[in-house]
Amino acid sequence: MWNSKRLILAHFWFAFAGFGIALLLGEWQMFIRSPLAAWISDPDLYYRSVTAHGTTMAYVLPTLVAMGFGYFVTEQALKRPMIGLHWAWLGWGLAVLGTISAIVPVALGRASVLYTFYPPMVGNAFYYIGIVLVVLGSWIWVALMAVNLYRWKRDNPGAPVPFPMFATVAGAYLWGWTAVGAALELLFQIMPVALGWRDTIDAGLARVFFSWTLHAIVYFWLMPTYIAYYTIVPRAIGGRLFSDTMGRIAFALFLVAAMPIGIHHAFEDPQVGAGFKYLHSVFTGVVAIPTLLTVFTICASVEIAGRLRGGRGVLGWLKALPWLNPAMLGTALSFVMLGFGGAGGLINMSYQLDATIHNTQWVTGHFHLIFAGAIVIMYFVIAYDIWPHLTGRALGCFGLMRAQLWLWGIGMIVLTFPWHWVGILGMPRRMAFYDYTNPALASLAMPVIMSVIGGAILVVSGALLFLVLLRGQFAPRSEPEAYRFSVAVRPPHRVPAALNGMGLWVGLMIALTIVNYGFPIAHAIATPGTAVPAVMVGERP
């Protein structure tokens, strides 16, 4: 039944290799703009680094992890060989090719546009072609997830789709649809200019398109993490999943509500009116609901584990939890970061409060705490959990794993809490240099140095990750027992059709996207005179 081990390992190794390099770049960026370093004589080096860091961390790492983990779930949850292995390798190949195509012009200074593109600035065409190739590779994955689920349902009429597969396919459809926004921006706005066919861009329209992708992509990053919360953690710590149904509802809600909210990234923009900004603000509130449901279900599942292990009383079960288990530790640290990050996010999504922190270091702090913190720490937990089943060799060094997870959690908090603080003080983000001798900026110096220390802790944690995985590669062979996902307290015998497939939710997702984006896009297209001259980046005279 196992025909995709090497495929999955290839996805994870490529993701982690990119992660390792981008992690070092990130720490260098923290250092070079801190008071510890002298003025960077060529600021373009900094923006090349930011572009490479963002592109790798936002597009390569989570996409490859979601794809690899998705293939793993397909075989393990459906308990049969995956259909379309050759296609899956093609998807991986496109992602690798795309990454190389994107990174070369960035390294050469021909595409310092940051991973959020910022038209009317336009860089070298190969940067955008690379991103498109990565997305195309991931769309093959989306299609394979759909095909595998469809065939399984055909062969098992009426049976409940295994929850891990339900959740994985929800994530795949979310990504398939949300990537369309950036694809429209790239194909119709940026690439015609990059290829020299046109010399104007509608910057406002392009920003609306990008916002279509910009928020739901975060929920795509989140999907493997949430799937791990529901389907790995309760089993790994010896408990049960509190509710299979609530899990399905949460993922269905993510699919519907994560999409039509991206304009909350454009509250301060002039190309969208106040009405649609308000609508997107409200829907951003709605998408907090599946997260709140998840927090309840996972805490309840963990409590079950604590009580099964003999914990008594209101808080006694906490002490009985297997704290030395990396899955337990990783989840706890992830929840702490999710809590703080989520609270910060409620400020970002607020129609009014956002103006205080928009585009300050607060925002950098927020998405690092949520993505690099709460989400990525669970990527490590996933890797530790499935690695022995991929390599056929045990990962023995639990102490190292715990040290790695602790350092990641602590490092991320030391990095991001000062970032939030300087953001409130008004420190703008994405600058290669700050003049800390200016009395108005002097108070930023200490928190910025703390962030540099936080970044250094993260680098150590990253090194430990590679140490753990490489040591595992050289451990003696030992066939692990069959892989198991978490079992619900009351496993479903029959699931209503709505929660056994995606049709309804995909329909709602597309309908809500049309309602919430239809007018802003149509309006931006119909407004005359908004095509502005493109500004080429990195051209040598």
Next chain:
Amino acid sequence: MTDLVSQPAPDPAAEHAERVEHRWATFAVAIIVLLVAVATFAAFYHTAVPQARVETVNPRTLHLAGEFIESNLGSALDADGSVTVRVIGEQYSFTPSCILVPTDTPITFRMTSADVVHGFLVDGTNINLMLVPGYISSLGARFDAPGERLMPCHEFCGVGHEGMWARVRIVDKAAFVALATRRRRLSCVE
């Protein structure tokens, strides 16, 4: 929500679990409703809303005609006693680079970009706007106390982004009005 699922005859523990789950789901929805209600109240009662209207402008002809010609940039004292500040952002500076505004006066910022996307915030305030070429960004504000504040560009706008800092000088209202009688457009130069 759980009644969507048909399950075998429920036992008391299962019923209890379902009740707790329901209660949490209701609580979660209530939190969000409250947050949205607060924002809605502020929006409609205090008119605390982002820019309401979409206005366009041609970045290629800013210097030739319209409200963003050079002689019209800076702070203008309007007939109703309010002040309108017109500023252009371009790689890599704001014009004017030091903005003069009075205390205790309704102020409207009207700004646009001559080239790429810029943005700005005023230190220690919630004044925060994106500048997108082709569009006019507009925002109302009011300053309580005199002083000088930094006004950095806060959106990546190219290799010189780090150097794009302007200032806002807030002066006493009477002093501003006195200056405004001598010149129709003001900046820190006066």
